[in-house]
Amino acid sequence: MEINSTWQSTNDLLSLKFTTLTASRDGVLYAGTEGHGVVQFSPLRSWESASEGLPAQVHVYRLDWMETQLFASTSHGLYHLEDEIWQQTSVTDPCYAAIGWGDRFVLTENGLLCGNDDEWLPLAYRGKKTYDLLVTPHFIFLGYEDGVAFYDLFTGEWCSMPLHQAVTSLAIFNTMLVGTTERGGLIVGNNNGGFNQHRFDGMFLNRLVTHRGEVYVCANSGLYKLMRSEATLFCTR
Template identity: 90%
Template sequence: MPAQVHVYRLDWVESQLFASTSHGLYQLEDEIWQQTSVTDPCYAAISWGDRFVLTENGLLCGNEDEWLPLAYRGKKTYDLLVTPHFIFLGYEDGVAFYDLFTGNWCSMPLYQAVTSLAVFNTMLVGTTERGGIVVGNKKGGFNQHRFEGMFLNRLVTHRGEVYVCANTGLYKLGEIRGNIILHALDAQAEVTDLLIWRDMMVISTRDSGIKYKHADKTGFQTVL
C-alpha cells in the first residue's frame, strides 16, 4: 500500500479483508494489498447479503469488480446499520433510512455528520463529527448529548452491548431513568476502535498502539 495512504478502517467481508482508506478501497489478496475499482476516499466496507462501501461520494453496492452508486451520491457516508424493517445510514447531514417495504430513502437532517450507528435499548444511537452522541426519541427525531471533556470516536456493538470508543478511554453504554450514561472500562488511553473475539477485548489507541485484555482481567495492561 502506498506510503501516503491513510487507513481509516479494516473490515472482514465474507472472509476477505478490506481496508477503507484516503485513496479508496483496498483488498488483501495473497498477503498483498490490491486496490479495487473504488478510488474515492472511503470509510467502511460492510456485508448484509449485499456488499456495501461507504465513501466520500455516496453509498455504493456491488463487488470488487463493479461498485454501483446506491444512494446519496456526492455526500460523505460513514456507517450502515441494518434492522428487520429499515437500513439506517450515517452520513454528512445526519441520519437517513431506507424502508425495506416501500423501497424509499428518507433523510433526518441533524446539521452535522453522524459517523457511527448502533441500537441500544431499542433506540437508534450514533456518534457525531463533533464528538457527541445522538439518541432516537421514538418520535421520528433525535436528542443530542455531549459529555463534558469527551470526544466520542465510534460505537461498537457486541452481543447486544454497545461500547463507546472515546478520547478518554473505552466505555459501555448504559441508561438510568431514561438518561444515557457511560461505564468506564479502564483503558487509560484514547481509543479509536474495538474488536471483541472470544474472551479477548482488543483496542486500537491514538498514541499507545494496540492493547488487549482477557475477560478475567481488570485493565488493558499488555501492549501488542
C-alpha cells in the same frame, strides 16, 4: 512508494495512532493506522507491517471482513487483501467502511455504493460523505454528512433526517437508534421521528461498537460502555 517495514519495539508502536482493529479466524490481529498503513500481530510473530500494496502515508479508516475477505477503507480508496498483498479495487474515492449484508456496500466520500470487487455502482446520496450503515429487520440506517437517512425495506424508498452535522457511526441501544457525530457528541432516537443530542464532559466520542449485545463507546479518554439509568444516559468504563 509502498510501506514495507517491521516495528522493532513497543516504542515504535506507541508512536502510531490506531484507527481500527480486527482479527482473522486463525488469530492474526490487524490494526489500521493514520499514515502508516496496516500492522499485524500473530502468536508466532511480533508486530510488523502488513502494508504491501498500500500507498505511502495512507490513512486506514476501517478494516472490515466481508465473508472471508479483508477490506481496508482508506484515504486512497478501497483495498482487499489477497495473498498478503493489498489490491486496489475500482473504488478510488476516500471511503470509510465496507459492509457485507447479502450485497456488499461501500461508504465513500461520494455516496453509498453497492456491488463487488469488479464493479461498484452508486446506490444513494451521491456527492455526500457516507460513514456507517446499520441493518435492522425493517430498515437500513445510514450515517452521512447531513445526519441520518433510512431505507424502508417494504417501500423501497430513502428518507432523510437532517441534523446539520455528520453522523459517523451507528448502533442500536435499548431498541433506540444511537450514533456519534463529527462534533464528538451522541444522538439518541426519541421515538418521535427525531433525535436528542447528548454531550459528555471532557469526552469526544469517536465511534460506537456493538459486541455481544452491549454498545461500547470509543472516546478520546478511553473505552466506555453505554448505560441507561432511569431517564439518564451515561458512559461507564
